[in-house]
Amino acid sequence: MQQEHLTRKDKIRNEKNINEADKAFLCLYLFTSLPKSFMIKSDGTNNESLFNVNYTHVKGERTMTATKGLEGIVAAASSISSIIDGVLTYRGIDIDDLAANATFEEVAYLLWYGKLPNRSELDGLQKQLDQFAAVPQGVLDQIKLYPKDTNSMAALRTAVSSLALYDASANDMSLEANQLKAIKLQAQLPTVIAAYARIREGKEPVAPKQGVSIAYNFLYMLTGNEPAEVAVKALDQALVLHADHELNASTFAARVTVATLSDIYSGVTSAIGALKGPLHGGANEAVMVMLEEIGSAANVESFINNALANKHKIMGFGHRVYKNGDPRAKHLQKMSRELGKLTGNMELYEMSVKIEELVTGQKGLKPNVDFYSASVYTTLEIPRDLFTPIFAISRVSGWSAHILEQYQDNRLIRPRADYVGPVNAKYIPIEQR
Ligand SMILES: CC(=O)SCCNC(=O)CCNC(=O)[C@H](O)C(C)(C)COP(=O)(O)OP(=O)(O)OC[C@H]1O[C@@H](n2cnc3c(N)ncnc32)[C@H](O)[C@@H]1OP(=O)(O)O
Ligand SMILES: O=C([O-])CC(=O)C(=O)O
Numbered sequence: 001m002q003q004e005h006l007t008r009k010d011k012i013r014n015e016k017n018i019n020e021a022d023k024a025f026l027c028l029y030l031f032t033s034l035p036k037s038f039m040i041k042s043d044g045t046n047n048e049s050l051f052n053v054n055y056t057h058v059k060g061e062r063t064m065t066a067t068k069g070l071e072g073i074v075a076a077a078s079s080i081s082s083i084i085d086g087v088l089t090y091r092g093i094d095i096d097d098l099a100a101n102a103t104f105e106e107v108a109y110l111l112w113y114g115k116l117p118n119r120s121e122l123d124g125l126q127k128q129l130d131q132f133a134a135v136p137q138g139v140l141d142q143i144k145l146y147p148k149d150t151n152s153m154a155a156l157r158t159a160v161s162s163l164a165l166y167d168a169s170a171n172d173m174s175l176e177a178n179q180l181k182a183i184k185l186q187a188q189l190p191t192v193i194a195a196y197a198r199i200r201e202g203k204e205p206v207a208p209k210q211g212v213s214i215a216y217n218f219l220y221m222l223t224g225n226e227p228a229e230v231a232v233k234a235l236d237q238a239l240v241l242h243a244d245h246e247l248n249a250s251t252f253a254a255r256v257t258v259a260t261l262s263d264i265y266s267g268v269t270s271a272i273g274a275l276k277g278p279l280h281g282g283a284n285e286a287v288m289v290m291l292e293e294i295g296s297a298a299n300v301e302s303f304i305n306n307a308l309a310n311k312h313k314i315m316g317f318g319h320r321v322y323k324n325g326d327p328r329a330k331h332l333q334k335m336s337r338e339l340g341k342l343t344g345n346m347e348l349y350e351m352s353v354k355i356e357e358l359v360t361g362q363k364g365l366k367p368n369v370d371f372y373s374a375s376v377y378t379t380l381e382i383p384r385d386l387f388t389p390i391f392a393i394s395r396v397s398g399w400s401a402h403i404l405e406q407y408q409d410n411r412l413i414r415p416r417a418d419y420v421g422p423v424n425a426k427y428i429p430i431e432q433r
Contacts, residue, residue, distance in 0.1 A: 066418040071320065075413070076255060080111055080401050081244040088327050090244055091115070099331045104214055104239035105129070108397035111244055112182055112404065125183070126211065132187035133208035133217065136166035140195055140205055148200050152193075152385040153276035156392060157269055159192045160185070164265035171263050178407060181264045182400035189396050190214055193389040194221035215239060218393060222382070230342060231380050234335050235390075238373060241328040242391050244398030246321075250274035250281065254399045255406045259413040264403050271399045272392055278315065281395070284387040286315035287374035291351055292384075300354040304362075314359050316371030325366035332372035339379040348375035 067073055081090045088095040091110050098107060102116075109117040109125055117125060139162050146155055164170040167184070169177045187208075195205035198221075206221045215236035219227035245251070253274035258267040275281035294303045307314060319326055333352075340349040352375050359365050377387050 069320070075247060075252065076406075078246065078402065078405060079114070080398065080405060081246050083246050083321050086322055086324050086327065088245070095241065095327055096331075098240055099237055099328075102240055104236050104243070104394065104397075107240050107243050108186055111397050111401040112179065128180075128183045129187045129214065130208075130210045132184040133191050133210075135188050135191045135195060136163070138166055139163055139192065140199075143192070143196050143199050146196070146200075150200075151276075152196065152389050153272060153282070153392075155196045156189070156193060156389050157272040157276070159196065160189070160272060161265065161269045163188060163192070164263065167265070170265055173261070173263070173407070175404070175407070178264055178404055182397075182404060185264070185268055185396050185400060186214070189389075189393050190218040191221060193386065193393065194218055197222055197383065197386060198224075214393065218390075219380075222386075230339075234339060234376060234380060237331065237335065238376060238390070239394040241331055241369060242373075242394035244395070244401065248280065249277075250395065251399055251402050255402055256413045258403045258406050259410055261410065264400065267403045268396060268399055271395070275392055275395065276388060281370070281388045281391040283315045283368070283370040284373045284377070284391060285384055287371055288378060288384045288387065290315055291348060291374060291378075294351060294355075297347065297351045297354055300351055301358065304355055304358040308359070308362055314355070314363075314365070316367055316374065317359050317363075317365040319366075319368045322366070322368070326368040328369040329367045329372060332369065332376055333367070336372045336375040336379070339376060343379055345379070348378060351375075 079091070081088065082092070090098060090107060091114055093110070093116075102110075105125055106116055106122060109115075109122065139159055142162055143155065143159060146158070163185070167181065169181065172178075191205075191208050198205050203224075206224045208217050209220055212220070213232065213236060216227060216232045219231055219235060247255075250271040254267040254271040257270040258264065278286045290303075294300055304314065336349045336352060337346075340346040352372060356367055356371070359367075373391075374384075374387065377390065378384070382390065
């Protein structure tokens with residue numbers, strides 16, 4: 001076995017380009033055979049740097065130079081979603097195909113079970129979602145006690161953590177129990193968010209409806225009214241587009257948490273905390289803050305020129321992995337345009353297009369998934385601070401699929417730090433400091 005590893009490793013080392021199978025192999029090889037936090041580049045090019053780890057010696061112990069932000073580090077093998085040459089797939093199916101044809105429930109099933117559901121499997125999932133969608137009264141009572149100005153993602157993080165307290169199977173680590181908890185979380189997140197949004201306005205939560213899609217139910221529970229078909233369709237497609245994204249920061253956080261063999265609620269709570277930040281999921285709300293600050297299409301040019309000249313980040317642009325554009329953004333752009341036309345208000349869409357022209361023209365940065373989702377959700381009359389919670393409604397499918405995958409072949413995730421602090425320091429008694 002060791003010989004086989006070495007032969008393949010040497011083959012890869014000598015090639016100019018390595019393929020995905022080789023990359024996956026290398027990842028496994030490196031994690032099982034070499035010093036455990038060995039680094040490789042993930043850009044597909046083989047070169048000396050593939051094996052070029054900068055070692056330093058601290059007290060005889062070999063440590064490595066850190067890669068800031070873990071850029072290019074392959075930290076897990078996964079069969080859930082892939083980004084290869086700028087193409088995103090869920091279980092091998094192109095996101096463009098799924099965005100055009102799949103419902104969010106089909107996608108969630110695909111992520112959890114590795115295949116598209118047949119009719120009876122999809123019906124079975126719908127029954128389970130119906131069964132679990134109601135949230136324990138204890139959780140609703142707690143939400144009523146949250147300060148009215150609580151940050152929406154902080155509220156979601158706390159509520160999801162407390163869902164565990166009402167689930168007798170929270171610490172059951174069997175595969176069956178964890179699969180069921182994944183469905184439970186998927187069913188309950190929309191209910192929690194809609195309830196929170198109503199409670200803070202002094203309204204009673206609306207109970208979930210049975211036999212309808214997650215997109216429909218969320219809009220229904222939020223407003224108490226039957227949502228328009230076009231709104232349900234747009235939200236459903238947005239949920240499809242946000243469902244999973246390989247080892248993004250929140251999914252990685254979830255995997256790190258459960259790799260200690262902690263429970264699925266802890267993993268999802270960690271993930272919500274990571275998604276909240278404006279460099280990740282929180283960017284969709286930050287885009288809307290920017291659009292509101294700009295105010296109208298006439299102000300776009302001066303605002304963007306000024307922001308770029310002052311080296312401010314433009315929210316919703318740039319991406320760690322996609323350098324030639326996020327394949328999800330074009331779907332959201334189209335949705336933004338169509339919803340604008342339907343509602344007869346193209347202002348946000350036109351502002352967004354103008355921003356894109358300027359930022360791409362001047363910086364070469366392309367919009368990511370968060371950019372056009374801001375105008376889409378606003379046109380759907382969703383409050384700005386629910387954009388990131390909506391991301392979580394979708395991404396909990398991916399988080400839980402990754403958590404299940406992590407449990408299947410678990411190893412504690414514990415990298416090393418490159419120590420750059422003082423050495424040979426001595427304790428100084430307090431009276432001498
Ligand atoms: C669902 C998601 O999480 S998608 C990402 C959502 N986040 C955002 O939209 C926030 C805005 N974007 C960003 O902050 C970044 O592009 C990130 C966090 C997404 C990726 O960050 P990194 O891979 O670390 O790229 P990094 O921040 O090093 O950027 C490289 C260069 O591009 C610049 N840059 C990157 N993004 C932007 C941006 N949105 N606006 C202006 N400049 C930018 C950086 O300032 C940096 O310039 P420099 O080399 O002159 O210093
Ligand atoms: O992958 C990332 O770094 C961020 C992202 O686009 C996502 O989570 O959808």
